[in-house]
Amino acid sequence: MAPDTPRVRFAPSPTGYFHVGSARTALFNWLVARQSGGTFVLRIEDTDAERNREEWVDGILSALHWLGMEADEGPYRQSLRTGRYHQAIDALWDAGLLYACACTHDEVTARNKAAGILTPGYDGHCRALGLPRGEGRALRFITPDEGTVVVPDVIRGDVEFPCQAMDDFVAVKGNGAPLFVLANVVDDIDMAITHVIRGEDLLPTTPKGILMWDALAGIGWTTDGTVGPAEEPTPPLPVFAHLPMLVNEARKKLSKRKDPVAVETYRDQGYLPDAFVNYLGLLGWGPPNDRAEVFTRDQMVDWFALADVNHSPAFFDVAKLTHMNGEYIRAMAPEDFIEACRPWLEGDSAPWPAGSFDEAAFRAMAPVVQERVAVLGEVPGMVDFLFLDTPDIDPDSWQKALAGDDDAPAILSAATAAYEALRADWTAGALHAATLEVAESVGRKLGKAQAPVRVAVTGRRVGPPLFEALEVLGPDRTLARLADARARLSDGGPVPT
């Protein structure tokens, strides 16, 4: 009996970092489950022992956890289900739907070449030979010679595949290991999957999967572990939806090597899971009637429809994602922002000595930092001047704002004098007013006059608003840093290291 609520599955192969395309696939499956009271199944397709690594399995689990898309069922692991695949292989073999093939790749190529066939593919050579199983022979699945297989796809409509172009594909390797189509279809049947939602790269193998599904149904393969007439017959074919591929700025398929595709790196840079998930939702879909692009998970669950996914490639635009992340950061409650920053402030990666972090100083700066960062990973660089004994001076900033600016010594001296007078009234407002006067005294706009002070005190030309920064840093450290920079300048000394 088919389940009355959808059962979807996310079926990654643990062969590398968790790809943004996989995250998008997981999301669209998760949305269908959440909006229908359905079940989101996680299946690790780890049959390829040579390419799979346990750490990639951990990566999948932790990425799904980070994204807030934990599975309702699973993870199932194909590597633990080989008995089931061998049952299916035996049943298909007994029914005459598989045959043993002794050909090598070179033999097939040579025969194709001699026959003038340029397209690679198996010529059916062993189909009629009746070779026995074993002895390292692969098992091929008999595909029809004529007709077409139609993949009914919710997103693309009916996609037709002529059988002539489909060879008798290998279902079981010479060493007895089941290949993708067989394991994938046996699992979808056994797990009573109703919707197969996956990347468009898998569309070309779907007709083979449909033939496999029909073959298993034809021999009475059941979901309760038996073959033959049973109470749980093979369920009908699932609904198929092949999601559009993701492309880069050049409209080329995202490349694992050239494009930033690993979800882990976004997490580590301080993208927020909600922003990331929101952005993933725009990759091939968008709310109906062009409602806002920023929406909550609940809204996405309400609005999403598989049939509204479009089939043209979706541009994975890191700049847009980053912009959106900044909007999410600014929308956070101040306390939530502070908590979200913790891993960057208190972890080993923080650019100041352990123990020198000052909670009160950070809290004082947090509101202006929150306004300015696009990812949380930028936060330490905005506040490190507060926790380091001497600021970490960026050589380029030093050169431009101090060593290369003839007015810099005069500005530092004037600022020192002005700020000394403010010790009793050390506020951002007073510091602002005093710096304005310094700027006027050297005939500069405020922005230009600030640069030497900013670099002397924070180490960089860009950063948090200067006067708030000085207020939090306090008079002693501010004045010491100005004096230090002034001294180095008059020594003509090098960039401090």
Ligand code: GLU
């Ligand atoms: N394991 C396959 C992959 O990672 C996906 C299988 C599927 O979704 O059907 O490409």
Ligand code: ZN
């Ligand atoms: Zn052969």
